[in-house]
Amino acid sequence: xxxxxxxxxxxxxxxxxxxxxxxxxxxxxxxxxxxxxxxxxxxxxxxxxxxxxxxxxxxxxxxxxxxxxxxxxxxxxxxxxxxxxxxxxxxxxxxxxxxxxxxxxxxxxxxxxxxxxxxxxxxxxxxxxxxxxxxxxxxxxxxxxxxxxxxxxxxxxxxxxxxxxxxxxxxxxxxxxxxxxxxxxxxxxxxxxxxxxxxxxxxxxxxxxxxxxxxxxxxxxxxxxxxxxxxxxxxxxxxxxxxxxxxxxxxxxxxxxxxxxxxxxxxxxxxxxxxxxxxxxxxxxxxxxxxxxxxxxxxxxxxxxxxxxxxxxxxxxxxxxxxxxxxxxxxxxxxxxxxxxxxxxxxxxxxxxxxxxxxxxxxxxxxxxxxxxxxxxxxxxxxxxxxxxxxxxxxxxxxxxxxxxxxxxxxxxxxxxxxxxxxxxxxxxxxxxxxxxxxxxxxxxxxxxxxxxxxxxxxxxxxxxxxxxxxxxxxxxxxxxxxxxxxxxxxxxxxxx
Amino acid sequence: xxxxxxxxxxxxxxxxxxxxxxxxxxxxxxxxxxxxxxxxxxxxxxxxxxxxxxxxxxxxxxxxxxxxxxxxxxxxxxxxxxxxxxxxxxxxxxxxxxxxxxxxxxxxxxxxxxxxxxxxxxxxxxxxxxxxxxxxxxxxxxxxxxxxxxxxxxxxxxxxxxxxxxxxxxxxxxxxxxxxxxxxxxxxxxxxxxxxxxxxxxxxxxxxxxxxxxxxxxxxxxxxxxxxxxxxxxxxxxxxxxxxxxxxxxxxxxxxxxxxxxxxxxxxxxxxxxxxxxxxxxxxxxxxxxxxxxxxxxxxxxxxxxxxxxxxxxxxxxxxxxxxxxxxxxxxxxxxxxxxxxxxxxxxxxxxxxxxxxxxxxxxxxxxxxxxxxxxxxxxxxxxxxxxxxxxxxxxxxxxxxxxxxxxxxxxxxxxxxxxxxxxxxxxxxxxxxxxxxxxxxxxxxxxxxxxxxxxxxxxxxxxxxxxxxx
Numbered sequence: 001x002x003x004x005x006x007x008x009x010x011x012x013x014x015x016x017x018x019x020x021x022x023x024x025x026x027x028x029x030x031x032x033x034x035x036x037x038x039x040x041x042x043x044x045x046x047x048x049x050x051x052x053x054x055x056x057x058x059x060x061x062x063x064x065x066x067x068x069x070x071x072x073x074x075x076x077x078x079x080x081x082x083x084x085x086x087x088x089x090x091x092x093x094x095x096x097x098x099x100x101x102x103x104x105x106x107x108x109x110x111x112x113x114x115x116x117x118x119x120x121x122x123x124x125x126x127x128x129x130x131x132x133x134x135x136x137x138x139x140x141x142x143x144x145x146x147x148x149x150x151x152x153x154x155x156x157x158x159x160x161x162x163x164x165x166x167x168x169x170x171x172x173x174x175x176x177x178x179x180x181x182x183x184x185x186x187x188x189x190x191x192x193x194x195x196x197x198x199x200x201x202x203x204x205x206x207x208x209x210x211x212x213x214x215x216x217x218x219x220x221x222x223x224x225x226x227x228x229x230x231x232x233x234x235x236x237x238x239x240x241x242x243x244x245x246x247x248x249x250x251x252x253x254x255x256x257x258x259x260x261x262x263x264x265x266x267x268x269x270x271x272x273x274x275x276x277x278x279x280x281x282x283x284x285x286x287x288x289x290x291x292x293x294x295x296x297x298x299x300x301x302x303x304x305x306x307x308x309x310x311x312x313x314x315x316x317x318x319x320x321x322x323x324x325x326x327x328x329x330x331x332x333x334x335x336x337x338x339x340x341x342x343x344x345x346x347x348x349x350x351x352x353x354x355x356x357x358x359x360x361x362x363x364x365x366x367x368x369x370x371x372x373x374x375x376x377x378x379x380x381x382x383x384x385x386x387x388x389x390x391x392x393x394x395x396x397x398x399x400x401x402x403x404x405x406x407x408x409x410x411x412x413x414x415x416x417x418x419x420x421x422x423x424x425x426x427x428x429x430x431x432x433x434x435x436x437x438x439x440x441x442x443x444x445x446x447x448x449x450x451x452x453x454x455x456x457x458x459x460x461x462x463x464x465x466x467x468x469x470x471x472x473x474x475x476x477x478x479x480x481x482x483x484x485x486x487x488x489x490x491x492x493x494x495x496x497x
Numbered sequence: 498x499x500x501x502x503x504x505x506x507x508x509x510x511x512x513x514x515x516x517x518x519x520x521x522x523x524x525x526x527x528x529x530x531x532x533x534x535x536x537x538x539x540x541x542x543x544x545x546x547x548x549x550x551x552x553x554x555x556x557x558x559x560x561x562x563x564x565x566x567x568x569x570x571x572x573x574x575x576x577x578x579x580x581x582x583x584x585x586x587x588x589x590x591x592x593x594x595x596x597x598x599x600x601x602x603x604x605x606x607x608x609x610x611x612x613x614x615x616x617x618x619x620x621x622x623x624x625x626x627x628x629x630x631x632x633x634x635x636x637x638x639x640x641x642x643x644x645x646x647x648x649x650x651x652x653x654x655x656x657x658x659x660x661x662x663x664x665x666x667x668x669x670x671x672x673x674x675x676x677x678x679x680x681x682x683x684x685x686x687x688x689x690x691x692x693x694x695x696x697x698x699x700x701x702x703x704x705x706x707x708x709x710x711x712x713x714x715x716x717x718x719x720x721x722x723x724x725x726x727x728x729x730x731x732x733x734x735x736x737x738x739x740x741x742x743x744x745x746x747x748x749x750x751x752x753x754x755x756x757x758x759x760x761x762x763x764x765x766x767x768x769x770x771x772x773x774x775x776x777x778x779x780x781x782x783x784x785x786x787x788x789x790x791x792x793x794x795x796x797x798x799x800x801x802x803x804x805x806x807x808x809x810x811x812x813x814x815x816x817x818x819x820x821x822x823x824x825x826x827x828x829x830x831x832x833x834x835x836x837x838x839x840x841x842x843x844x845x846x847x848x849x850x851x852x853x854x855x856x857x858x859x860x861x862x863x864x865x866x867x868x869x870x871x872x873x874x875x876x877x878x879x880x881x882x883x884x885x886x887x888x889x890x891x892x893x894x895x896x897x898x899x900x901x902x903x904x905x906x907x908x909x910x911x912x913x914x915x916x917x918x919x920x921x922x923x924x925x926x927x928x929x930x931x932x933x934x935x936x937x938x939x940x941x942x943x944x945x946x947x948x949x950x951x952x953x954x955x956x957x958x959x960x961x962x963x964x965x966x967x968x
Contacts, residue, residue: 070955071963134884138875138952145869148914152922160922164914171874171910175903178884182891182899 005065006050007078010088011126013043014095018118026111033099036114040096040121047085047092054085056472059480061131061194069135077192078129082477083328086470087128087248087255090335094247095121097452098240101343104350104449105239106154113154113240116146120244127252133181133191133260140216140252141174147241147249155236162229162236169229173219180212184264196264197484203267203492210268213261220253223313224283227306234302235355239346242298246305246338254312254331258324262316263481266488269317276317277407283310284414291421297345297355300425301338304381307414308334314411315396319485323399324478325471330392332470333380333463337389340377340456344370347449348429351442357425362434367444371430376457378426380464382419387464500557503564504616506546506572510609513538514602521598528596535601536583539608543576560680561619563748567965568616571744571817575615578736578824579608585832585940586729588933592841595640595727603640604733607633611741618752620669620679623745627665627709630738631658637733638726650725657718658708665705671698676753684753696760702749703764709742710798711791713771720783723791728843731787732831735794736824743801743820747813750805751967758808765806766898772799773902777909786834786845789912790827793871796909797823803902804886807893814962815885821958822882822951826870829944832937833864839929850916852925861920863945870948872913873906878951 017039024032055062064079080088098117106113123146126139144167152163185191188199201209219226230250234242262269284307291303308330315327347370348363349355364371376387383389393415400408434440445453463470501508517531517538524530546569554565583604590596610630617623635658639651673679675694676687688695708715723731750761776796783789801823804816836857837844854861870879883906890899951958 071959138880141875141880145874148917149921152918160918163918163922164911167914168907168911172904172907175907176900179887179891179896179899179903182884182888183896185888186892 006046007063007080007129008065010043010046010050010092011078011122011129013046014039014118014121014125018115018122021111021115021118024111026109029110032111032114033102036118037096037099039118040092040099043121043125044089044092044096047089050080051085051089051473054080054082054473056082057476059477064131064194074134074191075132076135077131077194078126078135079131080129082474083258083481084128084255086328086332086473087251088125090251090332091121091124091128091248094243094335094339097339097343097455098243100448100452101240101243101346104446105346109153113150113238116150117240117244120146120150124244124248124252128255131193133184133193133196136193136256136260137174137178137181140256141171143249143252144170147245150241150244151233151237154238154241157236158232159236162232165229166233169219169226170216173216173226176212177216180209183209183212193259193263200488201264206265206268207271210261210265210272213256213265214272217253217256217261220256221250221309221313222253222306223279223310224286224306225279227283227287230306231299231302234305234342235296235298239342239349242342242346243339246301246342247335250305250309251331251335254309254316254327257313257316258328258481262319262485266485267492269485270319270489273317273319276313277404280310280314280317281407281410281414283307284314284411285417288414288417288421292417292424295357297357297425297429298342299355300357300421301341301345304418304421305334305338307418308338308381311393311396311411311414314407315392315399318396318399318403319482320399320402321478321482322395323403324482325474326392326395326397326399328474328478329388329467329470330396333388333392333460336456336459336463337377337380337387340373340453340460341381343449343452343456344374344377347445347453348442352438357428359436360429360439361432361436363430363439363442365434366439366442369445369450370453373445373453373457374426374430376460378422380460382422383415385464387460388467389460390464391467500562503549503551503555503557504562506542506549506576507609507612507616509545510538510542510605510612513542514605514609517598517602517605521602528598528600529591531598532583532587532590532596532601535605536580538605539576539580539583543573543580546572546576556618556682560682561622562616563618564616567747567967568744570961570965571615571740572612574821574824575608575611575737575740578740578828579604579733581828581940582729582732582736582831584936585828585835586732588937589727589729589835589843592838593641593727593729593843595729597640599636600640603633603637606630607637607733608737611737614741615744615748617745617748618681620672620681623749624662624666624669626741627705627745628662630741631662631709634730634734634738637730638722640730641727644725646725647727648725650722653718653725654722661705661708661715664701668698668701668703668705671695671701672753674698681748681753685755688753688757695754696757699750699754699757699761700764703746703761703768706742706746706749707768710739710746710802711772711795712768712798712802713775713795716772716775716795719795720788720791724785724787728787728831728834728845731790732827735790735827735831739794739798740820740824743798743805743816746802746805747816747967751813755968762806762808765802766895769799769802769806770898770901772796772802773905774799774908777905777912780909780912781915783912784847786847786850786916789847789916790830793909793913794823794827796905797871799905800883800886800902803898804889806898807889807895808968809889809892810966810968811892812886812889813967814965815889817962817965818885818958819882821962822870822878822948825944825947826867826879829863829867829941829948830871832941832944833860833867835937836860836933836941837929839927844929847916847919849926850919851923853920855925856928860941863941864920865917866945866949868913868916872910874910876952878948881951881955 613626641647780792870877
């Protein structure tokens with residue numbers, strides 16, 4: 001155990017950076033950019049260091065810090081295990097890229113934008129390492145404020161509508177979770193997650209509490225039928241906002257399912273498996289079909305996110321080693337791939353100010369580098385072997401087959417549909433005749449864009465061929481997670497017999 | 498003599514009021530002096546009050562007056578907030594031509610009334626305090642006498658308040674009739690058998706008190722009076738009488754009628770749910786900031802009442818924390834309102850905030866923090882206020898109240914973020930003046946910083962409250 005509070009510094013550093021930015025003159029644009037980039041890269045390095053010294057053979061929470069926060073009530077407690085550390089790295093990896101990308105996309109109020117992004121980073125990391133329900137809720141909900149502003153101030157034409165929809169949907173989902181959190185405090189006497197794992201929660205309350213948590217996570221995931229805020233938010237948010245939303249914010253809910261819904265309420269989770277399967281399947285099939293018919297690139301990717309998150313929930317609720325690992329891997333993979341896709345859309349949007357697919361076509365003639373990289377991302381998204389997308393989907397389907405043949409068969413259809421809309425999108429944007437005259441003058445990627453996209457493409461391919469760094473990290477935790485799940489379930493079943 | 502020692506705050510305030518009246522009569526153009534002097538009087542009063550620091554409950558004047566930790570704390574809160582209110586509204590008062598000698602003196606008398614109310618342990622003392630505070634406020638509401646809205650609001654407040662006082666007195670007389678005493682302790686002893694007459698009495702008194710804290714369905718005066726009165730008086734309405742009246746709620750319900758908890762709990766829950774929901778829904782359509790904050794305060798009082806409906810010490814403590822955070826947020830909000838002026842004209846419409854963030858980034862940043870906090874979004878102070886309340890509510894398994902309350906915060910969030918939308922997403926307008934007094938700026942900065950960083954160490958405020966024991 002280390003004495004240096006490494007997790008807290010990981011959480012706090014971006015906020016300190018934001019505070020620092022606050023006092024820089026907003027005219028000093030390069031200074032602002034470099035400070036924020038510097039802070040986020042340092043944070044990334046710290047998280048890599050954390051990963052290196054992380055003990056992969058243990059399923060215990062590591063680097064745990066605990067101190068009194070509200071007297072006799074709540075302790076500030078953070079720590080990581082094999083599952084959460086990956087999400088932290090995803091966050092610290094994506095944030096510097098977002099900051100890099102603002103060069104071309106954000107024209108006004110750059111300082112405020114970067115402050116919002118850095119605050120978001122603090123809150124997102126906080127979500128993934130909090131080991132207390134109230135602390136988790138604070139970070140989870142606190143993210144609403146910067147994201148609301150990111151969409152509302154720097155968004156597109158219908159930004160106000162989208163920002164309001166995003167804010168009110170997520171708030172509505174979360175207040176029920178708050179009630180559940182407080183109820184857990186009175187039922188179990190603590191909100192400390194580790195303690196709660198040990199104590200367990202009385203099964204007679206579990207179903208209601210599970211539903212309350214579900215209402216929050218379902219909105220955030222988003223699951224059908226409460227996914228409607230996501231396309232709007234994605235379409236109107238600026239590139240960096242969309243990236244954060246798709247890559248990390250959606251993962252908060254997936255992570256929440258693992259850590260809280262399943263971890264705390266195993267009996268209820270088992271009870272609700274059919275329910276989750278049905279809405280996951282609807283999400284996969286229905287939103288894939290909807291994605292096929294979109295003529296807005298960002299909307300298409302947004303709907304594809306809903307479908308991919310449907311795979312994630314499907315995998316998590318199979319409660320098989322493959323399914324859960326697949327779900328986690330799919331989240332990481334989707335984090336990288338969807339970020340890459342939104343960056344790619346941002347690249348052409350900055351040049352032409354259009355997101356309509358019909359305005360494009362034949363880009364391969366003028367933007368060869370872009371076309372190659374976009375190809376990687378499209379293939380990653382549809383799950384071609386050799387990309388990260390494949391591993392996630394494959395594991396999930398394997399886990400699902402163990403549980404139910406029918407569900408897996410239907411879910412596989414989703415894979416085909418996914419291939420259909422992504423390839424069709426690629427065909428319509430990149431191939432064909434160059435009909436739009438505006439596109440003739442379009443320039444290929446500049447250095448910054450090239451480096452962002454290449455980095456993402458490389459990681460998609462690298463981890464597609466060599467997923468071990470990820471899977472080694474989480475496998476012990478997942479194994480223990482499933483063992484505990486089964487133990488709790490068995491003891492419950494024994495009691496009832 | 499010991500009796501007089503413990504009410505030295507009240508005595509000091511009364512003597513000061515008389516002294517200031519004398520100065521006002523005999524010295525010409527002494528308005529500014531009196532105003533500033535009354536600020537100092539409030540501070541001195543605060544010092545005296547803190548100095549009392551009673552370790553246990555002290556009953557004075559045949560048990561009709563009570564001094565304990567709780568009342569002393571509330572009195573300090575009232576005195577501090579009155580001081581801050583007077584400090585931040587000084588420029589407004591000057592520029593709107595309402596700086597007359599009566600103005601600060603009326604505020605002081607109203608404060609005196611509140612202090613008496615808070616400490617009262619007898620129905621008659623309580624009523625005297627209540628009327629002293631209300632009478633001064635009627636006049637203050639109508640203080641801009643050339644303004645038709647102001648006169649209307651004063652008159653409206655007076656008539657409706659008189660009606661509610663009538664109900665309250667009727668309730669008092671019923672309680673007296675059925676328990677044969679006006680003293681809270683004696684009522685407690687005499688009313689162990691459940692009499693319908695006493696329940697009627699309680700309900701009538703509650704109506705009168707609900708009127709003072711603008712709980713639904715006795716709220717209808719609030720938007721008009723808030724809107725019509727000068728802003729410097731609105732801020733008083735929004736904060737001070739509510740603290741005093743809510744304290745009386747606690748003293749009254751948890752004192753003589755503690756045993757009848759089951760009977761009055763339903764009334765409080767009804768008031769609470771009504772206020773939370775109605776305040777949230779009705780504020781959506783408002784175009785004026787003062788009306789909006791009136792509805793918002795109705796809704797906030799609903800939350801404070803929710804803490805009182807629980808019947809535990811924690812519930813009461815959490816209500817007090819809620820009140821303290823509420824008053825910090827409101828003072829900060831009104832500071833922002835005082836800053837919306839251009840060439841001595843003050844603006845108070847929602848559309849006047851349009852694009853504020855471009856010209857006044859710091860002002861709109863603080864206002865944003867305040868609004869998110871009023872909406873109860875973590876990690877701001879307003880969230881914790883609600884969180885504590887619902888912790889107490891859920892402890893007693895009152896899930897219905899908790900769910901309704903939290904859903905109403907979602908509705909309420911809509912109009913708060915609408916203001917943020919207007920400030921941040923809309924087109925900018927002309928600039929406002931920047932020449933604000935240093936005290937106004939200080940109060941705004943300090944209060945919004947408290948709201949922002951409350952989460953770092955919540956114990957600072959909680960520690961004051963955790964010593965309160967009512968039950």
